[in-house]
Amino acid sequence: MKFVEEIVVEEFLPTVRSMLAGELRERGLTQREVADVLGISQSAVSKYAHGEVRVNDRIAEDDRVEELVSRLGEGLATGDVTPVQALVEIEVLIRELEAGGDLLASIHEQAVPELADHDSSFRVHDPESSLRSSERVLSSLRRGLRILENASGFAGLIPAVGSNLVACVPDAEDVDDVAGVPGRIFDVKGQATVPADPEFGVSEHVATVLLAARRHGSDAAAAGNIRYDPKLLAELTERSHVTAEFDETGDVASSVGAAIEDEPAATVLYQTGGEGIEPITYVLGPDPESVADTIRSLVQD
Template sequence: MTVQLPSEIVVERVLPTIRSSLAVALEQRGFTQREIADRLGVSQAAVSQYLSGDRTGDDRFARERRLQETVERIADGFADGTMDDYEALAELLAMIRAFEDRGPICAVHEEEMPALQGLGCDLCVRGQDRRLQAERDVLENVRRAVRTISNAPAIVDHVPNVGTNVAMALPDAADATDVAAVPGRIHAMRGQLNVPANPEFGASQHVATTVLAAAAIDPSVRAGINLATSDSLLEAARERGLDPLEFDPDYEDRHERLRSLFSESDVPRVLYHDGAFGIEPITYVLGETAVDAVETAVALTA
């Protein structure tokens, strides 16, 4: 892995793309190569390469609608005299700032540095702080947990129709936005698990609700996974000394009802409901971390 600054992406990828696109737009408006070179601050030979297609920049940025619109606006302004170099620079800086803040520059940065994936480039936007590190640790733990179940074929048979999810809360989480999970949930397809995206905060509702209720009573329990309720799953839990706790499947006030239940009987590692009209029977396996919860779930389904 190469350590790369986002400013390098701007200089090496975005700026050449802007110059190439702007050179073409200015030529279409009747500018000569010399005039284009003067506007862009490059040599006439470079302009010739832009116009011939030898230097086109990065397609990932060239396809961006905002870049295209900005280039057209600047070209029109140069052509009719309503925009000077200062105003053009202001337009480009605004675009680049937008691209850097969870935009296409952020996406390319994550491609170049996989260690940043799932962080939304918060390191660049917010800087390194203790909460950011906690978020990074949680996201990485959920990613590891997802890899674990992806390599456990037996768990496919226990994925509910609504899909399964793996969730983990930050320490002192306040609501679902402090819980990381897989957007769109994980589904069983052709005997395998389909993981649609990297984990993000705020991507779960029901698993997050259960995790938050558990963490409110026992802060060490911050993660969980949902599976389809079955006799075999519950029996496997009992055989391992994990006595499953049954709860009411109704969604209304579930967080408060679970908190009350946990405060009376301690937080279990396995809890379940048998469903109701329009509600599929679901079992939740809880743990201190996402990996912990998933490893328990894998053991129960093996």
């Protein structure tokens, strides 16, 4: 399995960076100056200069790529184009080349021949297709999970029932539209352990909280749960988060919905437990990385 984003990372970016490095060197910039402009190391510039980075000829010989590299090379060398402007223009070209039937889409289909045999009504390279949406959610979720795994002290925030980090597609309706970690994240001898890659439809409880919040007006697209602690709530409030309590002992979806209606701006939901129910705090955010960053901030101070 190979995603089109992997084609961008493995084929397009090395090719364009190599071409840009060559353009800038030809215009008199030193290796250090090229490295500063492109935001890469001098050793990387040296590898590009000595042909040690594989270049995809189909990409390098595309007229649009050649024209953009030439124009950006001139602009970056003279200072008429900033690195941010160059980044935006390259991003625009990438999206164009990812469109169905275009260069990157063609290279992707060559790498994954099965795509050509797929239902013709399904457009894998349509940026709004369901597969692309799901792909983006899973990719974002993996990044969020890496943040948590690398956060020293995160294991201490995991409740006895385990934590999860979930994210949903834009038009999510039920738990099958929400991705999470199968089996949840557990504290194993002081180390946060993610047992498997994220999948859709595997986190019913945290997904239910996220979906209920969204149905009642929250614009959150991701959520994570940690142990309940009044001190943690106070810290989150100090960081400008709005907290809201809900009742876990009743219908969770209805209770979460009522809490959001009372506090529409809530980004932290919590319940203080009950008989046989562990108290839990839920952090909401626009994406998994934001939720993970919020949780990580609680153990960094």
